[in-house]
């Protein structure tokens with residue numbers, strides 16, 4: 436079973452993370468969820484979802500999902516010797532992006548990103564901010580040059596979305612594509 440870390444920060448768009456986790460659970464994946472404190476607050480504000488409660492509901496049906504404590508640097512995912520396959524941070528705030536690009540690893544989420552970088556594992560960052568300032572752009576460029584996939588939460592409209600779910604599914608589908616996980620979340624161009 437693949438092991439993945441899904442990080443959620445206080446950027447707008449935790450609805451993407453919820454959708455991604457639902458899809459990963461269909462894909463026989465062991466999921467470690469890490470959410471920042473602001474991430475939990477923004478999720479509650481934007482979606483009315485209490486993260487702990489929602490994950491608790493998922494755990495009633497799935498034994499392959501765990502909610503990590505972002506302050507727990509003793510977690511197994513904090514160590515390079517625990518072989519997770521990939522980490523995705525979505526949505527990623529500019530603050531967390533800056534910490535990762537500077538090598539600061541003072542919480543579990545940033546430590547996981549640091550581990551992914553040092554162990555050359557797949558790291559996908561889905562930044563959300565607009566407009567970007569030069570610091571944001573430089574931080575993304577730095578990480579991109581280290582092999583990180585920078586996949587901005589920028590929905591396309593060529594698949595003719597009709598609902599909010601269609602727009603969310605486009606970004607989540609692109610994220611799954613970047614992890615080479617088969618999905619039909621949006622109609623692929625030419626299909």
Ligand SMILES: Cc1cc2nc3c(=O)[nH]c(=O)nc-3n(C[C@H](O)[C@H](O)[C@H](O)COP(=O)(O)O)c2cc1C
Pocket residue numbers: 443444445446447471472473474477480527528529530531563564565
């Ligand atoms: C409702 C709301 C929406 C926000 N949206 C964004 C955003 O889209 N991008 C961003 O970089 N920060 C956004 N912020 C600010 C971050 O939450 C803030 O910088 C925070 O310190 C990020 O911390 P974290 O990375 O530990 O979650 C938002 C804050 C709130 C309250």
